[in-house]
Amino acid sequence: TDLVRLVAKAPEPTVPPTTPPATGGPTTKPTTRPPGVGPDLKKGVGFLTHPANLLQGRYYDDGAGQGQAEFGMTIDGAFALAATGHDNNALRTIVDFLSGGGKDGTGRTLADWSGIGGKHAQGGRIGKAALLAQAVERDPRDFGGRDLIAAVTDAVCEKPSTAPDRSCPAKGAYTYSxxxxxxxxxxxxxxxxxxxxxxxxxxxxLASLQHASSGAWPSLIPSTGDSDVDSTAMAAMTLDLVPGDAHAAAVDKSLAWIAARQLPDGGFPGASGNSVNSAALAVQGLSLDAKKYDKQITKALKFLASQQNKDGGFNVAKEGQRGSDIRASAQAVGGATGISFGTLTRSLKGTTPNPVPSSSTPVIVTPGD
Structure with a gap:
């Protein structure tokens, strides 16, 4: 290369930047960590895209051995790939499968999973699919031939349903969510x-569900009165995205509660114990105010690194059985970037979907690979 055109590629930051969506709103600006702080995201992506995990390169199954897709977890994996940008072709393959009406081993599609267009449409699931479309710069109003945004709006409950109908717990909730x-x-x-x-x-x-005394959110709807790190982080990311300052105090209070829940080793309590999922979501939530919570974020990233296995995947929790779990790994990889779901963006321009392997070709898995 001649000296006129000579350039050096800058090293990739531990926490990659994100591009704000066209609709505006706050942008998460995670702090770049020193080398060696946090998990190896490339290895994590390698685990998530391994043929033994990502079936046909298109979806994760439910573990029952029948080839039934776990569509929600598949979207979680796509979010993780979008956050890192380490395998955009694999991300393109997943997105094309979902948007193209791809069928799993039992003939089910994304539409079957979300219930869109039917009597039991699940607003949260439809919203999750719409968010994936937005994150990869696809049109959520024409994703798989469906207007996902209109479907989410149609799923907003106008009033609580009466027994035996349990579709709407309250006004403003989404049906069957x-x-x-x-x-x-x-x-x-x-x-x-x-x-x-x-x-x-x-x-x-959503704002009404926040506990006024602590700033935390419960996990379930209707509320059972519990306080959950995962849900609080998710609610904080959501209200932080809403234009204006009406929810700024609620977000600040929730982040303070999350930070106070951090354990001495950097982890956070979750349903499974000292949880990888909870730590990853806490990183995303606290990154809304990364400067203030830099120490907590760094400790959480070190905790996540301690739970990463040789195959690149992550344990579910510090306690209990060891071994890489797809759902925990997807959340750990995406969460470790600190990028909020509200601002997650990854262009698929210039990408090519990976070829789908022949069903007659066995997947060869080398022990320890």
Whole structure:
């Protein structure tokens, strides 16, 4: 290379930057960590895209051995790939499968999983699919031939349902969406699509679920009165995305609560114990104010690194059985970047979907690979 054209590629930051969505809103700006702090994200992506895990390069199964896709976990994996940018062709393959009406081993599609267009449409699941479309710069109003944003709006409950109908726990909830996590996904999809007006009732309902004394959110809808790190981080990311300062104090209070829950080793308590999932979501939440919570984020990243295995995957929790878990690994890889779901963006321009392997070709897995 002659000296006129000679350039050196800058080293990749431990926490890659993110591009704000076209709809505007706050942008998460994670702090770049020193080398060696946090898990190896390339190895993590390698685990998530390994043929033994990502079937046909297109979806993760439910573990029952029948080839039934776990569509929610598949989208989680896609979020992780989008956050890192380490294998955009694999990400393109997943997105094309989902948007193209791809069928799993039992003939089910993304539409079957979300219930879109049917009597039991699940607003949170539809919102999750819409958020994936937005994250990879696809049109959520025409994803797999469906207007996902209109479907999310249609799934907003106008009033509580009466028994035996349990579709709507409250005004502003999404139909058949049983958790704060699902509620948050629907709101993020609407706000990123510029539908703040349509999202007013869901936003108000989510805000009403916050515990006034602590600033935490419960995990389930209707609320069981518990306080959950994962859900609190997700709700914080959601309300931080809403234009204006109406929810700024609520977000600040929730982040303070999350930080106070950190364990001495840097982890966070979750349903499974000292949880990888919870630590990763805590990193995403605390990164909304990365300067203030830099020490907590660094400790959490070190904890995540301690739970990464040789194959690149992550344990579910510090306690109990060791071994890499796909769901925990997807959350750990994406969460470790510190990028909020509200601002996650990854262009697929210039990418090529990976060829789908022949069903007659066995997957060869080398022990320890």
């Amino acid at each position: 049983p958790s704060v996590f699902a509620q948050s996904l629907g709101i993020i999809a609407q706000v990123r699509a510029g539908e703040e007006k349509a999202a007013e009732a869901p936003i108000a309902y």
